Amino acid sequence: MRFIPRQSSGNVNVTKTSAIREFLILAGSLLAIILILYLILGFVIEMVIPHLSPRLEQAMAVNLLPRIVGSETDEAKSRELQPLLDRLQEHCTKLPYHCTIKVSPSPQINALALPGGTILIFSGLLDRVASENELAFVLGHEMGHFAHRDHLRGLGRGLVFMAISTALFGPHSQINKLAARFLNLTELSFSRRQETSADHFALEVLHCAYGHVGGALTFFEKLAASEHSRYNKISFFSSHPLYPERLHELQAYSRQHGFGSGKLTPLPDDL
């Protein structure tokens, strides 16, 4: 046998391929799968939320709340407001939670319904409230979100997205950290329908507590006026948009149910 050294032409061990093309195909199909899962699980969440027990929600809230609320809450003001919330909840609602109120010292004019029954109210909003009725309307509105569980709907899809990326890439991967950034818990957006039914809930609460719904409309009108004059954007409207129909809707609902306006109750002196 004679050995003839010869350089082989071509290379069977390396496939001639475009790495960029392969990357685009693989990354594209992965994105498509995540998107499909996201949509499907979005529907699943819609079905699951009505059956989610308040106890489970409270367990979830243990991990979520510190991220949103932070450590800076005005304990004195929170304690001051709690009796009002307790009274409203006890006499006028049938919520499966015990709602607690937390005041956050921030110039934002906003209030949020957080998982587990916590209402976060920013001191910017408190400063603009002129009567107890107006405050009760804001609290009633947030309790309306609890009653219809809208606060979980806003959170649900974000959580689903987190769950997918955690399942695929593990909890400590870069991609998961990236996904967490998209989950901005303080900017829950609600649909018009959800806002309207929360408004109706708030009117019912107001009427039950004071016998009239005075204060509800004035509060909106006041904020809307200050929005035009001083601020371009007030966050209570960005997360609770004030569209023209909203005021009419409030008036119509009040007329329909015979809710009149009456004497406003002043705020406690400490506020």
Add this chain to the structure above:
Amino acid sequence: MGDLVFFLILLGMGYGVGTWTEKRHYRSIMEREEQLLHLPAITAKKVELDNSKVERAVLVVGSAVISVDYFKRLLAGLRNIFGGTVKSYETLLDRARREALLRMKEKAHGASMIINVRIETSTIGKRAFKGKLGSIEAIAYGTAIKMNS
């Protein structure tokens, strides 16, 4: 956002620099293979030789450690989800094996042939212990035989 930019920079750099070094390495491999073509390296354990003419027989070893770039690692990660041929690692292994063989041949300078050639591969580096691929080492060894002139 910062993370995303950093990620894209790594990806682009991995692809650009990785492709460039790979091309350069292949050019060098082809050149040296051509130069060392005169030295046969075969896998046979025994060859018919006139023992009186064998001057020396020594073990020759060549090894090469090569790492994969960030882009290809990500591509392989994506491939791990869907399955199939992991094409992005093919050149890595091919380069490591051929480089190891070349170094073995260079070590056997002056020999007439190398018999009983074996090639082995292992993954090394910190990531290798977590079941991930860091770098790979290919080691080629054989018996170099020098004949009396």
